[in-house]
Amino acid sequence: MPYKAGEHAHDRVDRMSKSVRELLTEMKDTSEVIVDLAYAALLFDSEEIATEVRKLEEEMDTLKYEIRIKAMLATRNKRDAVQLSGLLQIASAAEAISNAAGDMVKLLDLEVDKRPFLSFVLKDAEEKIRMLTLSEKSDMQNRSIQDLSVESETGMRIIAIKRGKRWIYGPEDTTSLKAGDILIVRGTEDGCETLKRYACGDKKWPAYPQEGS
């Protein structure tokens, strides 16, 4: 069976064991993260984030290949074929979105002084993308994104974390935040102001009484 150079054998096995449902979810999630990252790359003029966008774009190609095979294997009759071709159309759309994100980060190849208007335009978008630093005074440190429920608490989604020289893109719920982390977040202006106050330690993260206590 064909495989891409540099891909580990266990990755392949892992992916082949995934169901159509899991693959489609992964493609949808990736298509959303990749667009956020593309905007962030343009906004913060970050070649590093752009590199991640390109990597995700490649992963998307592999996912599309796997889901096609899985869908074909699941086809038993004409009705299945019609329904699954609809499903594959959604998978294609997710891939098209990731290609568009890849095209967007190509704008970074243009000279910096020729594209200052881009960040200007993106700053006024309905959903804001902002960067903030987690202070050592913040009580958000050493807690996971899930534990804090960052997004449902503040409306801000963490799309990437820069920790020292390392980046964590589309962090998992279980990822713990550390003092000094630079967070790239997406959401409302108000939400960003609120999150900033928690992140710099001006305000304590809200605690809710446990159910039944």
Added chain:
Amino acid sequence: MDRLDEMLLEVKDTSELMIDLAYSSLLYNNHDIAEEVFSMEEAVDEMVGQIQNEAINRVIEDKNAPKALAIIRLSTALEEISDAAMQIADVVLRDVQPHPVIQLSLRDSEVIITAAQVQDDSSLANRTLGDVKLATQSGMWVIAVKRDRRYIYGPDEHTVIAAGDVLFARGPKDGEAYFKDLASGAVKV
């Protein structure tokens, strides 16, 4: 911000709304929303055409070719995203019901779509979305409001919600309960 920037921003916001609406149309097998995605795609195409025309006209004046190129490339990418949204919505408009796995996948996703009807004693009734600050409080963004047989797509902070409205929203899984409780009146703000 000049007209060109405004159009670019409008296309960006619309393309994002279209993706959310397209997934909602799939989740609820809703033809009205799917058709709206199609008409939005036409509007985006037209705007992108205008943006690109304007960019070319400007380069004749200011000779800033890289800037024009950047505008043309960005608007093309946004148009691709809106085309993708149309492709997703297209699945709903076929004669056959979408494959059940699609709805399961959408529910498994990190960003979910949900809907709730606003009850008479809900804090949302007779208030604007900006006033309730739903997006900031829960991460849930209202993407469409169904009022009787009419829809308001991409409502903004000034949109007044009425009892009986069905709200379609997008956001994190753990924001869904708050959104539903707010709509039912179980939680007040």
